[in-house]
Amino acid sequence: MGPLEKLINPSSIAIVGASNNPLKMATMHLLSIMKDGYTGKIFPVHPKEDVVFGLKAYKSPLDLPQAPDCAIFVIPSVGIPATLDAFGTIGTKRAIIISAGFKEVGEEGRKLEEEVKAIAAKHGIRFLGPNCMGLINSEIALNTTVMAYTAKPGALGLASQSGTYITQSIMYLQHHGVRFSKALSVGNEADISIIDVLEYLGNDEQTKAISLYIEGIRDVPRFLEVASNITPKKPVIAQYVGGSSAGARAGSSHTGAMAGPDYLYEGLFKQAGIIRVYSVEELYMHGHVLATQPRLKGNRVGIITNSGGPGTSMANTCEKEGFTVPPFSQMLQEKIKPLIPPHAPAGNPVDITFNLDLDVLTIKIPELAIQSGEVDALCIHGAFRKGFVECIFPHIQQVLNLQKPEDILGFLPTDLDTPGTIAYKYGIPIVMSSFFDYQDDFTQSMLEKGIPVFDSPEKAAKALAVLLRYKEVTERLPYEKVSLPKASPEAAAIIEKAIKNKQKALDEHAAKTLLAIYG
């Protein structure tokens, strides 16, 4: 059992700093744990409270009736060593240190962080942070962040060197149908590192794909080894932002991360079989596609659209990304033609032209295309219903004497369930695009069923291509572990020199020399 097992699946949690003031950060963390579905024991620890929102509170860890599996700290950083020591004394072995004010703020903080590490080591405590947002484990409805997380369990694992990407973004993720299996904010990585989290997610059955937000990797050889063992079985994508001088400087003051030149990370990701992405949107949405869609068996995409422009853009983007968009056979076209207007293109892209009978666009033609054996994936544009009605409603309201947009939806009987099941029924990945977002009932129903819906056609096509990138990863030669000269004195000298000079990143010459040493 790895060090993260009990941290991510605790039976009992103490939260240090939580009070009855709901606008304090510690209390907001507590409220998330209390209200988002966690069923384990919760112990607020606060010097002045007896009862916190109905829970018995404790003045000190030493007063607790049991050693909690995990202690969460949201108190000023200087108070942490003593409190952590007390938890160690009672036998707690896991902690999450949310508080900031450590390595990321300079020398004083660095010393404090060392102190915390020493105390943890003394007691055999493994901990996440400091300077992090904690974690979400959707499997047991545990959310230690400050935001409400109410989505049902998902399949995307996230490890992030920025806490924001599992807090500020939670509503965004909900609006895009992205659901986590587990998401962890690793902060300063004083103990548990992003590599440990990656390893955990690699072995976690609930997690079908992994997204990494990276400002700097500390132990490159181990990262390479861990990632290389995961990527043949489970896709991993990563965003790296430390490659420019401004990015490196910002990351350094953010989590004290030691960044390196962009091309080093580019090579590292390639070798490890990690697919690189360039924005947090891709980190989420491409991860979402990998986590929810069946694996791609070939590179032929079928495109079905209700409008020419988006179909053309999708086709163009698909080909640029390495897909083919093969003209459909005469036999398949003959089957499609009765479903679309005369003269409408049936040859891939299929352009059904504007049509509010969504069954043709999202069920009938998709099934014909899949059953023909002529496509390995589908890209569908233009399925919308309520959003469109809301758009024309101001014009037809008086005319039809309607009260609200819903009045007209009765005239549009639509199967909202079947389209979301086709991908899984046939094992063929499907992505969609629509200019109508989560406010549209059709979009909403796809998001609920795990079919990714993008707000523009090119994005859908580009995200579909992440499945092709992953297919390439799985088809390449198996990773051979190179025996790295771990104790290379030249390499050690370069790194020592950099540290001595207080460099935050290696200069290009040193980095190249280092690379050369490691072959």
Next chain:
Amino acid sequence: MGPLEKLINPSSIAIVGASNNPLKMATMHLLSIMKDGYTGKIFPVHPKEDVVFGLKAYKSPLDLPQAPDCAIFVIPSVGIPATLDAFGTIGTKRAIIISAGFKEVGEEGRKLEEEVKAIAAKHGIRFLGPNCMGLINSEIALNTTVMAYTAKPGALGLASQSGTYITQSIMYLQHHGVRFSKALSVGNEADISIIDVLEYLGNDEQTKAISLYIEGIRDVPRFLEVASNITPKKPVIAQYVGGSSAGARAGSSHTGAMAGPDYLYEGLFKQAGIIRVYSVEELYMHGHVLATQPRLKGNRVGIITNSGGPGTSMANTCEKEGFTVPPFSQMLQEKIKPLIPPHAPAGNPVDITFNLDLDVLTIKIPELAIQSGEVDALCIHGAFRKGFVECIFPHIQQVLNLQKPEDILGFLPTDLDTPGTIAYKYGIPIVMSSFFDYQDDFTQSMLEKGIPVFDSPEKAAKALAVLLRYKEVTERLPYEKVSLPKASPEAAAIIEKAIKNKQKALDEHAAKTLLAIYG
């Protein structure tokens, strides 16, 4: 006065096909014209109606009390020649043919299109379409599309070879604060071409930037000349989707466009000073930045964030796009430090850390940075209010005995007006990112004031860079008109051969030869 003047600014409009059935397309076009604010005269023309929604209707153009400035056709294509002829007889000189069923559907349609062109030529009628969605002219609140367009007048001009991009996307545009000056769907371009529209928008005072969606340009020399005259004064961006074989095939059946290899268009855009974009999202949002933000005077970006990760990503993306993110001077940092927590980075990026006092993030630090003279543009992440409150509301509702999220907004006095004015006050472009979309009141207020808000930090940085691309365009040597060997017999032979072979696009050899002929 160009051919588009009366088409875009008609004093009177006839709409052929509009009836009292609000679910018919022609009627939906009529309702948009009637209800979105147009104040000119409107004449429904329909064989069976006497009155349409209170407007006197006419059985034939010959019955009309006057020749309307513009006639709009939404009837089956075969009926158009005779009706157009009748309008010509009464003296109408402009038309919009919405109906499809022409060149894009094959030989029969091509003949019909020729017939329409001949009739138009006979009467001196200039027309948009066929197979288009018409136009939006926000200056006179004229909307001939099927969707409600209620946004206030904007500054982005759009010319599109796909009608969808001014119809299906209207709610999307509203949600992102993008507002058109004029937007035209050109369809098959049987008469008025995308080049004519580009020329019009280039001269239009309301239009500050132009976005073009292109599946294929027919008259390349004229496009080059028209665009080259506009781009030194007004930015033009373009998405071209005909460069792949699937894209070319799809475009051909969509509007009958003749596409060419991607690199030909790449070169054409470069020569013309047109900035290329690769998705409709960029077409809208980069156009929006160009249309709303002051011109960039240098390449130094200041980044202000409430969270480290997005600040780091923004910094990294800005540098990749050619900006510098210079460390702020000690003097500026000393001014910023009292506004942010101790140890928080003040050196660019400025990380104010999580803070619901938005004045620091969106007014005080921006003004300090601008007044210092150390930045040419600002990228701000993390301004949100109502969206965040909605996210924590489920947790604090009971605790604070609140009825609705708005109850807590009273505790967060925020200046929602000033932040949206700073860019214009100082002539410094500002873009923002937030994971809270139009549902957030701060985001909404920025969108209303024309400050672009993106849903991820990298997108904001990348969109800001379009101002840098345009700065490069304006700083390059003036365009010198090359005297093209227009009558080159070799070139004519290549093109004739392609047409004879019924090729929809030139093959690579022919294209390269053609390029070589034109130097």
